Amino acid sequence: MGADAVEVLCSASAKADQVAETKGVKRAAEAPSADAKAAAPVKCVKRAAITKDIKAPDAVPEAGIQEAVELMKLGKLYRYNVKSASESVVSLCEVEVAQYTGFKYCVALNSCGSALYLMLLAAGVKPGDAVLTNAFTFAAVPSAIHHAGAKPIYVESTTGYTMDLTDLKSKISSSGAKFCMISHMRGKIADMDEVKSICDGAGVMLLEDCAHSIGVRFGDGTAKCAHTGHHGVACGISSQSYKMLNSGEGGFFLTDDGPMAAKVAVYAGAYEGLSEKHITVPPKEIFGDLPNLLPNYSMRMSALAAAVVRPQIPTLEERVEKYNARYYMIEERLSKHPQIEVPRQNPKVRICGDSIQFNLQKVTDEQVQKFLAECKSRGLPCELFGAAANARNFVNWKFSPAEESLPRTAQMIGRAIDIRLPLTWEDSDFVTLCQVVEESLATVLA
Numbered sequence: 001m002g003a004d005a006v007e008v009l010c011s012a013s014a015k016a017d018q019v020a021e022t023k024g025v026k027r028a029a030e031a032p033s034a035d036a037k038a039a040a041p042v043k044c045v046k047r048a049a050i051t052k053d054i055k056a057p058d059a060v061p062e063a064g065i066q067e068a069v070e071l072m073k074l075g076k077l078y079r080y081n082v083k084s085a086s087e088s089v090v091s092l093c094e095v096e097v098a099q100y101t102g103f104k105y106c107v108a109l110n111s112c113g114s115a116l117y118l119m120l121l122a123a124g125v126k127p128g129d130a131v132l133t134n135a136f137t138f139a140a141v142p143s144a145i146h147h148a149g150a151k152p153i154y155v156e157s158t159t160g161y162t163m164d165l166t167d168l169k170s171k172i173s174s175s176g177a178k179f180c181m182i183s184h185m186r187g188k189i190a191d192m193d194e195v196k197s198i199c200d201g202a203g204v205m206l207l208e209d210c211a212h213s214i215g216v217r218f219g220d221g222t223a224k225c226a227h228t229g230h231h232g233v234a235c236g237i238s239s240q241s242y243k244m245l246n247s248g249e250g251g252f253f254l255t256d257d258g259p260m261a262a263k264v265a266v267y268a269g270a271y272e273g274l275s276e277k278h279i280t281v282p283p284k285e286i287f288g289d290l291p292n293l294l295p296n297y298s299m300r301m302s303a304l305a306a307a308v309v310r311p312q313i314p315t316l317e318e319r320v321e322k323y324n325a326r327y328y329m330i331e332e333r334l335s336k337h338p339q340i341e342v343p344r345q346n347p348k349v350r351i352c353g354d355s356i357q358f359n360l361q362k363v364t365d366e367q368v369q370k371f372l373a374e375c376k377s378r379g380l381p382c383e384l385f386g387a388a389a390n391a392r393n394f395v396n397w398k399f400s401p402a403e404e405s406l407p408r409t410a411q412m413i414g415r416a417i418d419i420r421l422p423l424t425w426e427d428s429d430f431v432t433l434c435q436v437v438e439e440s441l442a443t444v445l446a
Contacts, residue, residue, distance in 0.1 A: 048435035050379035056422040057241040058319070064308040077303050079108075085277045093306035094252070094280040096313045097245075101227040101237070103254040105261035106280040108301035109268055112211040112251030115236030116144035116181065118299065119207055119253060122263040123179060123233065125150050130177035132204070134163050135402065135409040137183035139391040141209055145181065146400045153177050154394060154402045157409045159359055160343035161416070162190035164408065165198060172202045180204050184213040184228060185392070186357055186418070189349045192218050192231040208235035211251070214244040215320040215352035223317065223350055233257055239305065242420070244319065244352060245312050247305035258282035266290045269300045319423060320352045326421055326430050327353025333434045334358060339441055353421065357385075360415045360441075367444050368415065374440035380433060386413035 060068075067089065071077060079090035086092075090108050098106040109115050125131060127149030133141055136157035145152045153175045156167040163182055171177070180199055182190065199206040210216075210229045214237050219225025229235030234257060237243075239250035253264045265281050271291050275281055334356075335342045341359040345351055360368055368384065375382045385392045393413060394402055419437075421430065 048378065048432050048439055050429070050432060050436060052379075052422070052425055052429060054381060054420050054422065055242075056424050057246050058244070058312070058423050060246065060308045061311040061315070063311040067307040067310070068304055071303050071307055079300050079303055079306070080274050080277050081303075082277060085279045088277055089303045089310065090301055090306040091277065091279045093301075093310050093313075094278070096310060097237075097252050098254065098280045100313055100316060101229060101254055103229070104256045104280070105254070105258065105282065107253040107261060107264045107268055107278075108306060109251045109253060109299050110301055110305075111249050111299075112209075112236050112238035112240065113140045113144055113147075114268070114297075114299040115238075115251040115253040115264075116141065116207075116209055117147045118264045118267045118297070119234050119236055119260075120144060120148040120150065120179070120181070121267060122260040123205055123207060125179055129179065130175045132168065132171055132175065132177045132180040134183045134185060135394050135406045136161060136385070136392065136413060137185050137209070138211070139397055140211070141181065141183050142397050142400045150179075152400050154406055154409075156406055157412060158343075159341070159412050160345070161185055161188040161357060161412075162346075163195070165190065165194055167408075168195070168198055169202075172198070172204060178204055179207065181207045181209055182232070183209040183211075184216065186355055187213045187216045187352050188343075188357075189213065189216060189218055189228060189346055191346060191348065192228075193348075196231045206232040208232040210235045210254075211238035211240075211243065213352070214238070215316050217350040218346075218348055221347050221350055223320075225348075225350060229254055234260055239309050244316060244354065245309050247301075247309045250301050250305045250309065252301075258286050262287045262290055263294060266294045267297050267299070269296050269298045271296050322423065323353045323421065324351060326427065327351065327356060329427075330356055330421070330430055330434060334437060337438060337441065339363060339445070340437075354423070355418065355420045357416055357418050359412070360417060363415070363444075365414070370444045371417075371440055374443050375436055378436045378440065380419070380436045380440075382437075383418040384413075385416040385418060386410070 079088055082088045094106040094108050125148050129150045130153050131145045131150045132153045132155055134157055135154035142152045153171050155171050156164040158164050196206060208229045213228040216228045217225045218228055234255035237252050239245040239247040241248055255261050261281050265275055275287050331342045334340045339361045341361055372382055372384055
């Protein structure tokens with residue numbers, strides 16, 4: 001198994017072997033013959049296991065490390081501690097992010113949560129307003145809505161982890177909401193042409209949470225189509241450690257709408273005439289008296305964060321290609337298992353497969369828990385979206401609880417497994433990952 005860790009499990013595992021064989025699943029080692037079983041009822045078999053860190057983030061390129069060190073030597077970590085915009089590492093980072101994603105305006109922030117919050121304010125959301133959003137997303141999305149003083153209206157999710165558009169229509173009608181913040185959780189994209197059509201037809205302003213969809217494109221399913229985020233009037237992306245851009249914490253507000261960009265820059269901390277030290281914001285006349293009319297929430301990105309992000313941007317497409325090759329290999333293999341459903345992604349989407357999700361089929365709650373425990377014992381800590389402590393489980397959002405039941409989302413997250421696919425791993429490690437999943441299921445079902 002190459003670099004894979006292989007433990008020796010001495011147990012009566014013949015029954016698990018038989019289950020694996022009947023399910024058409026190849027185990028890490030062949031089951032012993034009938035004669036061997038007769039001679040030795042308790043047989044040692046190889047047991048697939050992982051020793052590498054599933055949480056390993058993408059590393060910062062050496063150029064980013066060097067620029068960060070140089071900034072620390074100078075002490076110039078504040079984005080506005082420069083004479084002109086062209087000298088600001090944050091402003092240059094904004095230019096490069098805007099170019100990669102295809103937007104006119106970009107404001108770098110301390111987190112994507114801040115980007116979502118300020119997006120809502122700049123869109124005109126007022127306290128008490130209803131905002132439609134996914135019932136399946138990360139807690140940061142309803143938190144941003146809560147932060148804005150608004151009320152989230154949760155829309156059911158499909159088994160493919162995207163917003164259910166039939167329920168979207170229903171919730172628009174029943175809630176009267178005029179804003180929708182759609183979340184592309186784990187980079188899974190709904191039919192955004194249809195989403196925009198629904199929202200436009202109902203007079204609903206569409207906003208996009210693209211925290212998980214850096215590198216994901218929508219159109220003809222190729223690398224040539226537009227980056228996600230262009231169906232809404234604005235979007236936010238993340239540079240938190242487990243995203244495709246890694247600055248530890250960070251985010252970017254993106255839009256082609258000048259007045260919204262000006263508001264977000266001011267909200268973030270472009271007070272007095274500091275907008276002139278930006279490059280990807282509208283002209284000064286668009287700002288007008290905004291620095292005096294709007295509060296300053298001090299949500300700017302630091303120069304240190306921008307320095308480590310910049311050299312990662314030119315590597316995005318290369319990394320996406322590598323991620324996707326591995327993703328499709330894993331998808332093809334796991335999809336052959338009768339108890340695993342890997343939802344097919346929209347053919348309009350060019351994915352970024354930095355993680356994989358699948359739904360366990362025909363299993364009980366107890367078997368799901370045993371599967372998670374078995375995987376963990378083999379060095380593969382999988383996540384269950386519906387776990388009691390998972391921040392992606394809507395029942396845990398007690399600060400903004402759902403006012404009506406969400407049975408389809410509840411059923412989906414109760415069987416949906418989430419596994420990261422670290423870039424630093426070797427191809428052989430992902431073969432072992434598949435073996436761990438297959439063998440764990442065989443053990444549970446024995």
